[in-house]
Amino acid sequence: MLNEYLQVLKFEWMLIAIIFILLFIKVGSKEWKNETLLYSINFLLLANLIAGFFYNLPGSLFNGMFHSNDLIFLQKNILNLGVYLISLIAYPWLKEHKHLLEFYILLLSTLLGMFFMISSGNLLIFYLGLELSTIPLAALANFDLEKRKSSEAAMKMIISSAFSSALMLFGISLLYGVTGSLFFNEIALLIHGGPMEIFIFILILGGFSFKMSVVPFHLWTADVYEGAPVAVTAYLSVISKSAILFIFMTVMFTVFRNLEPQWYFMIFLLSVLTILIGNLFAIRQDNMKRFLAFSSIAQVGFILIGLSGVSKLGMASVIYFLLIYLFSNIAAFGVISIVSASTGKENVSDFKGFYKTNPFLSWVLAIALFSLAGVPPTAGFFGKFFLIMAGAERGNYVWIIFAALNMIISFYYYLRVVKAMFMDENENPIQKIMVPALPKLAMMICLIGIISTGFLSWIYETIYNLCNF
Amino acid sequence: MNLTLFLLFPLFTAVAILIAQNSKQIRTIALGGSLLQLGMAVKLLLAYYKERAAGNTSQMLFEYIQNWFTPLGLQYHIGVDGISIAMILLTSFIVVAGILVSWNMETLSKEFFFLLLLLSLGAYGFFISLDIFTMFFFLEVAVIPKFLLIGIWGSGKKEYSAMKLALMLMGGSALIMVGIFGIYFNSHTSTGAHTFDLLLLSKMNIPIEIQKLFFPFAFLGFGIFTAIFPFHTWVPDGHASAPTAASMFLAGISMKLGGYGCLRVATFLMPDAAHAYSWVIILLATIAIIYGAFATMMQTDLKYINAYSSVSHCGFVLLGIGMLTQTSITGAVMQMVSHGLMTALFFAAIGMIYSRTHTRMVAQLGGLLKIMPFISTVFVIAGLSSLGLPGFSGFVSEMTIFMGSWQNPDKMYRLATILACASIVVTAVYILRAAGKTIMGPITNQSYEKLSDASWNEKFAAVVLISGILIVGIAPFWLINLIQPGTEIIINKLGAVISH
Numbered sequence: 001m002l003n004e005y006l007q008v009l010k011f012e013w014m015l016i017a018i019i020f021i022l023l024f025i026k027v028g029s030k031e032w033k034n035e036t037l038l039y040s041i042n043f044l045l046l047a048n049l050i051a052g053f054f055y056n057l058p059g060s061l062f063n064g065m066f067h068s069n070d071l072i073f074l075q076k077n078i079l080n081l082g083v084y085l086i087s088l089i090a091y092p093w094l095k096e097h098k099h100l101l102e103f104y105i106l107l108l109s110t111l112l113g114m115f116f117m118i119s120s121g122n123l124l125i126f127y128l129g130l131e132l133s134t135i136p137l138a139a140l141a142n143f144d145l146e147k148r149k150s151s152e153a154a155m156k157m158i159i160s161s162a163f164s165s166a167l168m169l170f171g172i173s174l175l176y177g178v179t180g181s182l183f184f185n186e187i188a189l190l191i192h193g194g195p196m197e198i199f200i201f202i203l204i205l206g207g208f209s210f211k212m213s214v215v216p217f218h219l220w221t222a223d224v225y226e227g228a229p230v231a232v233t234a235y236l237s238v239i240s241k242s243a244i245l246f247i248f249m250t251v252m253f254t255v256f257r258n259l260e261p262q263w264y265f266m267i268f269l270l271s272v273l274t275i276l277i278g279n280l281f282a283i284r285q286d287n288m289k290r291f292l293a294f295s296s297i298a299q300v301g302f303i304l305i306g307l308s309g310v311s312k313l314g315m316a317s318v319i320y321f322l323l324i325y326l327f328s329n330i331a332a333f334g335v336i337s338i339v340s341a342s343t344g345k346e347n348v349s350d351f352k353g354f355y356k357t358n359p360f361l362s363w364v365l366a367i368a369l370f371s372l373a374g375v376p377p378t379a380g381f382f383g384k385f386f387l388i389m390a391g392a393e394r395g396n397y398v399w400i401i402f403a404a405l406n407m408i409i410s411f412y413y414y415l416r417v418v419k420a421m422f423m424d425e426n427e428n429p430i431q432k433i434m435v436p437a438l439p440k441l442a443m444m445i446c447l448i449g450i451i452s453t454g455f456l457s458w459i460y461e462t463i464y465n466l467c468n469f
Numbered sequence: 470m471n472l473t474l475f476l477l478f479p480l481f482t483a484v485a486i487l488i489a490q491n492s493k494q495i496r497t498i499a500l501g502g503s504l505l506q507l508g509m510a511v512k513l514l515l516a517y518y519k520e521r522a523a524g525n526t527s528q529m530l531f532e533y534i535q536n537w538f539t540p541l542g543l544q545y546h547i548g549v550d551g552i553s554i555a556m557i558l559l560t561s562f563i564v565v566a567g568i569l570v571s572w573n574m575e576t577l578s579k580e581f582f583f584l585l586l587l588l589s590l591g592a593y594g595f596f597i598s599l600d601i602f603t604m605f606f607f608l609e610v611a612v613i614p615k616f617l618l619i620g621i622w623g624s625g626k627k628e629y630s631a632m633k634l635a636l637m638l639m640g641g642s643a644l645i646m647v648g649i650f651g652i653y654f655n656s657h658t659s660t661g662a663h664t665f666d667l668l669l670l671s672k673m674n675i676p677i678e679i680q681k682l683f684f685p686f687a688f689l690g691f692g693i694f695t696a697i698f699p700f701h702t703w704v705p706d707g708h709a710s711a712p713t714a715a716s717m718f719l720a721g722i723s724m725k726l727g728g729y730g731c732l733r734v735a736t737f738l739m740p741d742a743a744h745a746y747s748w749v750i751i752l753l754a755t756i757a758i759i760y761g762a763f764a765t766m767m768q769t770d771l772k773y774i775n776a777y778s779s780v781s782h783c784g785f786v787l788l789g790i791g792m793l794t795q796t797s798i799t800g801a802v803m804q805m806v807s808h809g810l811m812t813a814l815f816f817a818a819i820g821m822i823y824s825r826t827h828t829r830m831v832a833q834l835g836g837l838l839k840i841m842p843f844i845s846t847v848f849v850i851a852g853l854s855s856l857g858l859p860g861f862s863g864f865v866s867e868m869t870i871f872m873g874s875w876q877n878p879d880k881m882y883r884l885a886t887i888l889a890c891a892s893i894v895v896t897a898v899y900i901l902r903a904a905g906k907t908i909m910g911p912i913t914n915q916s917y918e919k920l921s922d923a924s925w926n927e928k929f930a931a932v933v934l935i936s937g938i939l940i941v942g943i944a945p946f947w948l949i950n951l952i953q954p955g956t957e958i959i960i961n962k963l964g965a966v967i968s969h
């Protein structure tokens with residue numbers, strides 16, 4: 001029994017242990033040097049990541065409120081990997097930061113919340129996890145303590161997440177009133193598509209849409225992404241979004257399975273809007289963070305296409321895409337983070353002539369952007385192809401053609417950055433930047449991930465076989 | 470014969486270039502790698518003859534299948550027939566010539582040769598693939614190198630051209646993607662699974678209304694790569710801004726990817742729709758031929774002249790495919806080979822002239838024959854081949870297309886054939902005018918007199934391409950015999966449609 005509690009909850013125990021270690025260091029009297037701390041924390045995170053692959057026991061606890069299976073372990077591993085990489089790229093920024101320990105404590109708390117959320121089999125624990133994962137994030141968004149924009153971002157974030165949580169909570173309470181249960185699998189059997197249930201569904205979908213920044217619930221995204229420190233932006237756009245999408249899939253495919261005929265059309269509409277608005281706004285952005293914010297909005301639209309497949313293919317493709325998206329986005333944010341930490345420049349126009357001074361960083365950013373655009377031989381090509389393929393299975397070709405045409409628009413704005421780096425002339429480009437060892441490691445991992453995830457088809461096959469649809 | 474070597478050689482060469490220390494090493498490695506590729510291609514041709522002589526009559530030779538993304542039914546499936554071998558030979562010729570022409574590339578030479586080899590990798594991969602997914606993959610692999618090659622090493626409004634080219638080709642890819650999804654989801658193997666396998670798909674009969682829905686996507690998508698009217702606008706800008714080697718690769722290899730795809734994917738897999746839409750193809754092709762020819766007349770820049778004439782010449786490829794007779798399709802494939810070689814030669818000659826005189830304007834050039842006889846001769850040979858002088862490859866291929874087109878008895882098709890034939894006259898006008906003005910006549914600029922003739926690498930490049938043109942032009946039958954078994958299968962599938 002005890003063994004079960006240990007092993008099923010292993011990911012959570014690991015995080016709790018790290019959080020406590022950090023707390024003890026914080027409370028303890030010994031003064032640590034930032035660099036030593038960073039190296040040890042990264043080591044702990046690496047250990048956490050590696051430990052995630054061993055001694056996993058599928059099972060369910062607390063009467064089924066919390067459950068784990070191999071797919072969920074995989075999802076948690078993906079999140080762990082992402083957090084490790086983000087921690088590596090945050091090195092130059094955190095090296096100078098006074099409140100580095102708090103940063104990690106908050107970060108890992110949100111991750112803990114996400115783990116509970118992904119594993120939840122009950123709406124209560126789901127909501128608990130969701131809140132644990134969002135409230136510390138608002139504090140994290142404010143971590144550039146001197147910048148006003150950062151506080152503004154945090155304020156916007158907390159208000160919009162409170163609003164979306166309220167929506168969702170309203171939906172959950174109504175759902176409890178209608179079905180008399182909070183367990184996913186019980187509710188699934190009791191929903192048949194009545195008007196009240198559709199209303200509930202819309203409320204919950206609205207809540208999710210806020211968190212995933214689906215248009216028209218996306219308005220907070222760009223401002224928060226711009227204001228928050230780069231590492232937090234990366235965390236928001238990769239980890240937080242992936243976690244929400246993982247649980248969103250579970251909710252859509254289990255709880256609201258019977259409403260599928262109704263929600264297919266809603267998802268279609270939301271996806272078309274998201275892709276279009278995300279793309280059109282991304283064209284106009286000059287700030288790199290805002291630009292990536294809008295491009296990541298558009299990416300969510302593509303993910304919704306895969307999700308609409310409601311099939312094993314769709315589910316596997318979404319997870320596979322998120323893995324690739326993690327590598328690509330973190331690589332891109334890594335470069336921006338380093339440039340921003342050493343020069344403070346964050347605009348696309350600042351990147352003009354970047355290749356002449358920083359060839360390595362330019363290639364990393366270019367390959368990451370190619371992957372985001374879905375150009376072979378990067379893995380993004382495979383990810384996007386399979387997503388759209390999953391959607392095409394339903395035969396809704398209007399959607400597919402729309403997505404294909406939008407890929408051209410997205411291609412334009414990604415190439416715009418590549419053009420700035422490689423082709424445009426600049427009198428005084430960004431100086432040569434020394435890349436510290438840890439971010440360099442993160443970038444190498446991301447590059448290997450971007451190139452190899454596509455060719456190694458067993459990664460996709462593993463995910464596919466784990467998806468118990 | 471292991472076809473995967475065609476991917477591994479360019480890949481290893483490219484990696485070796487990344488490791489190389491100085492520009493001399495880089496270009497030596499690049500040249501060595503490309504010569505190896507040429508050797509491989511010739512060896513492939515000989516191996517093909519040997520197999521056929523031994524009585525192997527299977528549709529594709531040297532096949533190899535490896536499952537890839539098993540749940541989705543993707544495969545790494547490679548194999549070649551005569552058509553692919555012709556294309557591979559063409560590619561290997563142009564790669565050698567392209568690398569030789571850019572021998573003196575000093576700015577960022579590592580990246581330059583790396584991208585050239587990546588482009589050739591994409592082309593080889595495309596031609597050996599027998600799985601539409603991998604075909605699509607390799608087709609797109611070749612897009613980014615083009616964008617960077619034009620944008621970084623180009624001239625003129627290079628950023629604009631690079632962006633235009635990349636976006637239009639990406640648009641083509643997007644259309645192709647829709648087309649191949651349509652094919653994939655509307656065909657079932659005996660087990661009910663879907664497949665991207667070209668050979669399996671060709672044995673299934675896709676319902677005619679599905680074909681009619683998706684044929685335009687696939688054909689137009691590939692058509693953009695081969696400059697189908699009205700999506701040809703990337704060609705003039707892209708070619709004109711590109712550095713010489715990239716122009717050669719673009720016109721010689723990249724545009725052929727589209728023609729090959731139109732034939733192999735769109736027409737072969739959806740024959741009913743090909744019949745239904747053939748009048749549209751003919752119409753667009755005829756417009757491209759005539760419009761391209763007249764637009765060329767108006768150009769004053771040598772590269773634009775060649776680029777617009779490429780639009781016109783690639784119109785012949787589409788015309789040949791659209792006519793749907795065996796002779797015309799064989800002619801279309803020959804035209805791809807021939808156009809690839811002669812445009813590459815033309816661009817090489819223009820590049821040589823430009824690197825010396827620093828202008829490509831016809832009006833500013835003149836009397837070059839007296840100063841650089843070798844380059845001028847190359848220029849004239851390319852021009853004459855382009856206007857279809859007997860003895861050069863252009864004549865053979867265009868003649869075959871016209872003969873094949875005339876076999877199609879429909880009145881409108883005959884009219885299209887006549888119009889296309891007439892465009893040759895226009896071609897002769899602009900070619901002779903450009904050649905006459907730049908090569909003959911008095912020397913317009915005294916400073917040109919000090920200029921040197923071709924260096925050894927340029928001579929080598931020109932000889933490689935000219936020998937290709939002459940081999941095809943003087944002894945075309947080996948090429949026809951090589952291509953014919955491949956086109957026969959396509960025609961049989963098309964013919965089966967007419968009869969039912």
